[in-house]
Amino acid sequence: MRKIFAALFILLIPACSHNAPETTNQEQNARVVDESKLFEFKFIGPLSENSSELSGLDWYGDQLFILPQFPFKMSGLDEYGYLYFINKSDILNVLNGDLDNRLNYNQIKLFAEGLEEFNSWGSGYEAIAFKDDKVYLTIESLDGGETAGYIVMGIYHETDNKIVLEKSTLKKIDQAIEIFNYSEESLLVHDDKILSIYEANGSNVNPNPVVNVLDPNLIESQYYSLDNIEYRITDASQIDSSGNFWVINYFWPGDHEKLKPADDIIITNFGVGKSHKNSDSVERIINLQILDQKIVLGEKNPVYLELQTDGESRNWEGLAKLDDLGFLMVTDKFPKTILAFVPFPTDNE
Numbered sequence: 001m002r003k004i005f006a007a008l009f010i011l012l013i014p015a016c017s018h019n020a021p022e023t024t025n026q027e028q029n030a031r032v033v034d035e036s037k038l039f040e041f042k043f044i045g046p047l048s049e050n051s052s053e054l055s056g057l058d059w060y061g062d063q064l065f066i067l068p069q070f071p072f073k074m075s076g077l078d079e080y081g082y083l084y085f086i087n088k089s090d091i092l093n094v095l096n097g098d099l100d101n102r103l104n105y106n107q108i109k110l111f112a113e114g115l116e117e118f119n120s121w122g123s124g125y126e127a128i129a130f131k132d133d134k135v136y137l138t139i140e141s142l143d144g145g146e147t148a149g150y151i152v153m154g155i156y157h158e159t160d161n162k163i164v165l166e167k168s169t170l171k172k173i174d175q176a177i178e179i180f181n182y183s184e185e186s187l188l189v190h191d192d193k194i195l196s197i198y199e200a201n202g203s204n205v206n207p208n209p210v211v212n213v214l215d216p217n218l219i220e221s222q223y224y225s226l227d228n229i230e231y232r233i234t235d236a237s238q239i240d241s242s243g244n245f246w247v248i249n250y251f252w253p254g255d256h257e258k259l260k261p262a263d264d265i266i267i268t269n270f271g272v273g274k275s276h277k278n279s280d281s282v283e284r285i286i287n288l289q290i291l292d293q294k295i296v297l298g299e300k301n302p303v304y305l306e307l308q309t310d311g312e313s314r315n316w317e318g319l320a321k322l323d324d325l326g327f328l329m330v331t332d333k334f335p336k337t338i339l340a341f342v343p344f345p346t347d348n349e
Helices: 003-019 071-075 088-095 253-259 265-270
Strands: 054-060 063-068 081-087 106-111 123-131 134-143 146-157 162-165 171-173 184-190 193-198 210-214 221-226 229-236 244-251 282-291 294-297 316-322 326-331 339-343
Touching: 054 184, 054 326, 063 071, 063 088, 063 123, 063 316, 071 081, 071 106, 081 088, 123 193, 134 184, 146 184, 146 193, 193 229, 229 253, 229 265, 229 282, 244 253, 244 316, 265 294
Parallel strands: 054 123, 054 316, 106 162, 123 184, 184 229, 221 294, 229 316
Antiparallel strands: 054 063, 063 081, 081 106, 123 134, 134 146, 146 162, 146 171, 184 193, 193 210, 210 221, 229 244, 244 282, 282 294, 316 326, 326 339
């Protein structure tokens, strides 16, 4: 995520975009596939502000939890921060036309005693996943110009409307490579394991990507191999009974020098979205699957989002599957805070 360096990156967009081809020979020769239009919800209150910088989504029962990158900035307090949730029934009512598209939400206090070093602008909370009443969060920390990723466990006290993180569970995540401002952006719960996915897994920057796999107490760890996926992976949906899940696969042209994209296996296997064909941006949701101790590209068609006509990229940071209807997604503040619904294409239903 852009964090405090966002302004510098914005100033560099023209130069970076110039280095990124608007389209590639691979795209020009690929089959064109349909894209999905977004339905945008409207927030009221603090989540409607760009300063909320949303970074993750996950379901706890029928509560859709929303993780801000800086929970303690949301409360303005040192004692606790804020997470939020929306009831699924409200989301469905809006989609069914029973309510207008303004969504109400609930605040949940986040307590992180002993973790105050991560509450400043130099660090941010990146991903969230629930296992029963246990909640897992990843943290990205910028320390002396180096980027480190951490994971921590907490307990959701539903009746008290609070989450309490346990400092003793904090674990630094081994990352095979280091790219400035990149870390563990996706969390998954599979059987009795917690999976953490690094965001850059393209063949030119991370030839042999792996996924960190931890026990529920974050003590024992192992690794699963991961297929090379170009661009960034910025969040993941929950895993179904067949081991299938979905991830955001996003590319902002200003990251061309960081990510050094190679030929794209998704375009080769499935084709390219209509608006993507002549654009250097990528906004899509792709299917992955766990097979034994490997995570591989799945067989389901990717969901390409229809790009904005002004060419401005939407920095998608959170993903959750909404039953068999489609997906819910959030951006950080680029170009604004968005909570959107993306329907499944008919060929993926």
